[in-house]
Amino acid sequence: MSFFEDIRVGDTYALGRHTFTAAEIKNFATRYDPQAFHVDETAAKNSHFGALCASGWHTAAVWMRSMVAYRRRASEAARGRGEAVGAIGPALGFRDLKWLKPVYVNDAIDYAAEVVEMRASKSRPTLGLMSVRATGTNQNGELVISFVSTTFVERRTKP
């Protein structure tokens, strides 16, 4: 990803796939979301989920990790071509986050982002605001997570 002026609504980014293991689901949930259905197979089996599943925060945090890794690869490639790289972040927040399906053990999630809005920042004229729809899709083609995140992006031309 580059500067505000280079990004268009409709641009999409395939961020890569992550497979969730039982060990990492429990490790994450023990630290941040220790509800029984995220930390204990037996309790999960008896819950409405029917089996151990990842905390929704875990599914979201891996989207962020995938996005950071994608940006790093893109930035390195741009620098390799001798191009300047625009700064991204921090984010203001997100909205409409939906956990649409549980992420069960060994589910493989493909993460993506699609630019849905680009607008000027009133408070910071050297920056613009980019909104992306973030998604994760499982191996059956089912959407498991979706949200719209809004982040500052550096402008190439400063007023």
Next chain:
Amino acid sequence: MSKRYWEDFKPGAVEIYDSRLVTREEIVAFAAEFDPQPMHLDEAAASTTLLGGLGASGWHMGCLLMRMIADSFILDSSSMGAPGIEELRWLKPLRPDTRVHLRATVLDTRASKSRPEMGLTRFRYEMIDEAGEVVVAMVVPTMFGRREKGVS
């Protein structure tokens, strides 16, 4: 406090829960694992970013808020999880060695039409620092089992 069910959450109720310290060590550890950007990892690199110094990943702030909510009352409730988050806003950087607490406000509550064994309660959750300022806030609908099954 005894185990809480859907019936126990009343619109307008506000509760303040115990505080916890957020250390530099845990800020850097979370960032290294999930959000390895300079502003979350290194003071010198962070000082040149818009964050103006080392601050927690926004996702770490969300995860810490989740843990505070879990420890405050969700673990001892009939919670069936949340279908999503309507909105989350990062309002202020979370700096190392800040003590924060949770404020939970019940916005509204309704029975499920299709599932008489559960109801939905919408909360506003806020993480508040020592200065009394909100660092992160979110609105979350949560599903709870009912103490007494409703008539569908």
